[in-house]
Amino acid sequence: MIYFDNSATTQVNPAALDTYNKVSKEIWGNPSSLHKLGDRSHQLLEASRKQIADLLGVKPYEIFFTSSGSESDNWALKGTALAKKEFGNHIITSSVEHAAVSNSVRALEDLGFRVTVLPVDKDGRVNPADLKAALDHETILVSIMGVNNEVGSIQPIKEISEILEDYPNVTFHVDNVQALGKNIWSEVFTPRVDFMSLSSHKFHAPRGVGILYKKAGKMIKPLIDGGGQEKALRSSTENLPAIAATAKAMRLYLEDEKQNAKQESQVREKIMTYLKDKPGIHIFSQDNDKFAPSILCFALEGIRGETLVHTLEDKGIFTSTTSACSSRSGVEGSTLSAMKVDDSIATGAIRLSFDPSNTVEEADKFIEIFDDIYQHFAEINHLK
Ligand SMILES: Cc1ncc(COP(=O)(O)O)c(C=O)c1O
Secondary structure (H helix, E strand, O other): EEEEEOOOOOOHHHHHHHHHHHHHOOOOOOOOOHHHHHHHHHHHHHHHHHHHHHHHOOOOHHEEEEEOOHHHHHHHHHHHHHOOEEEEEEEEEOOOOOOHHHHHHHHHHHOEEEEEOOOOOOHHHHHHHHHHOOOOOOOOEOOOOOOOOOOOOEEEEHHHHHHOOOOOEEEEEEEEEEOOOOHHHHHHHHOOOOOEEHHHHHOOOOOEEEEEEOOOOOOOOOOOOOOOOOOOOOOOOOOOOOOEHHHHHHHHOOOOOHHHHHHHHHHHHHHHHOOOOOOOOOEEHHHHHHOOOOOOEEEEEOOOOOHHHHHHHHHOEOOOOOOOOOOOOOOOOHHHOOOOOOOOHHHHHEEEEOOOOOHHHHHHHHHHHHHHHHHHHHHHHOOO
């Protein structure tokens, strides 16, 4: 099997799974309980929080645990909008956000917030000048992702941060679910970022943990009220086994970040070199430092993405279509449509997403198998 679907989810690291099992068996008290079992759990919870904070270069009290990247995004946006509604009602986002952000923004629009959705260029990147022009005295929140999950483009978070230096009252949220461990951290997480979302299952931790970085002093309303966990901002009993495993997985994932990103780049470059200049093939990701090394999105004209995904699956290669949306065309609202890729081509797009464990030999095998498919379709579709 060749697994090229790491942006969808990653396989749990065995060491992180060991931590999960060990904590489930041995440190199972509720961190809020007053007795010693609770104390032990509380200590481990705070040790995990500190480890994650240290790895991200922030303070432990700035790390909040949620259930997923989606929840972190929902909370950052809705919680900020609710907390700041007296100060303004304008929200700015991009046209290529994950649905957890774009649908949260839509929900806020239904509640009466005014929304500006920034366009993107042919690489799926927003123009900081457009953001500057969109800011007004009612703007309370800007939410722009670090790395796009469909094509891999890195958004100009640094330039946006510089612009937002002049607007200290505007909250800046970055969805970095696809950006961790890609050796681009300083590009996507600047001191100007107020909120930032991560998701455990994208870096080999078990599912069920989201992280929300909340800069000290930033206002947010809770979305989940209850027993007052997470400083009364996100109630519910903490998922300690998965949180401890997340801290472990993150440490291991970031251990050799530079080398890992290089490995992913090599796999991507190999496949991209093969795909380049082939009639009927459209490549939407680029082999440069404006794209994360982990994603390669392309389309083969005349064959639907779903068909290609299943054809590759039959040969033991796991990939995905780019858009999880369920609209009729299958591309409406997707990054490719925001990039103004023609629908007839966008419906053929698939995404390969890599991990440091993928090898150049796997890339060679992919090329061999894909080439068979390509030759067959190229012939019946007269692409040559
Ligand atoms: C950019 C981005 N944001 C948010 C999410 C949602 O994360 P989760 O699956 O943990 O809810 C994803 C998941 O694919 C993503 O790629």
